[in-house]
Amino acid sequence: xxxxxxxxxxxxxxxxxxxxxxxxxxxxxxxxxxxxxxxxxxxxxxxxxxxxxxxxxxxxxxxxxxxxxxxxxxxxxxxxxxxxxxxxxxxxxxxxxxxxxxxxxxxxxxxxxxxxxxxxxxxxxxxxxxxxxxxxxxxxxxxxxxxxxxxxxxxxxxxxxxxxxxxxxxxxxxxxxxxxxxxxxxxxx
Numbered sequence: 001x002x003x004x005x006x007x008x009x010x011x012x013x014x015x016x017x018x019x020x021x022x023x024x025x026x027x028x029x030x031x032x033x034x035x036x037x038x039x040x041x042x043x044x045x046x047x048x049x050x051x052x053x054x055x056x057x058x059x060x061x062x063x064x065x066x067x068x069x070x071x072x073x074x075x076x077x078x079x080x081x082x083x084x085x086x087x088x089x090x091x092x093x094x095x096x097x098x099x100x101x102x103x104x105x106x107x108x109x110x111x112x113x114x115x116x117x118x119x120x121x122x123x124x125x126x127x128x129x130x131x132x133x134x135x136x137x138x139x140x141x142x143x144x145x146x147x148x149x150x151x152x153x154x155x156x157x158x159x160x161x162x163x164x165x166x167x168x169x170x171x172x173x174x175x176x177x178x179x180x181x182x183x184x185x186x187x188x189x
Contacts, residue, residue: 001083001099005080008079012060020061044075103116104116115131115132116131129141
């Protein structure tokens with residue numbers, strides 16, 4: 001099975017290093033020296049990692065055969081893909097690979113069907129489930145523990161406890177002006 005582990009960013013310096021946007025919780029395992037990665041587009045690879053280091057909070061990689069800035073810049077926006085065993089599980093108990101979460105049914109705690117996970121988007125602050133509803137519309141559900149309360153791989157479902165307005169238009173809007181108005185009306189009575 002193939003797993004996208006990073007996206008190559010801009011060239012760094014003149015010796016062929018590139019910045020990478022890490023898309024794995026296990027960069028030391030997937031992006032270490034000697035790792036051979038497939039690429040998207042396929043014509044850019046496969047690439048073998050020669051070295052890596054963290055500089056100013058960003059991971060920098062150098063690939064075998066990429067020796068100058070022009071060659072590094074030519075790799076910009078290339079996805080790096082690791083081949084993994086489909087039976088392999090993340091080290092932490094409450095971590096999941098994208099392929100484990102795809103196609104899970106999304107339900108409320110009472111069993112009400114919301115939809116099915118069709119995509120997972122990785123943002124800097126959090127991950128999002130893209131959920132297709134039975135009527136064909138899509139929802140974005142933040143993959144945070146306060147909203148996604150349970151992942152049950154055996155039952156193939158994700159249980160959510162959404163705040164008002166996340167899955168429907170019935171958001172509760174409370175402002176201090178409403179409360180002041182209610183207090184004034186109570187004084188007039």
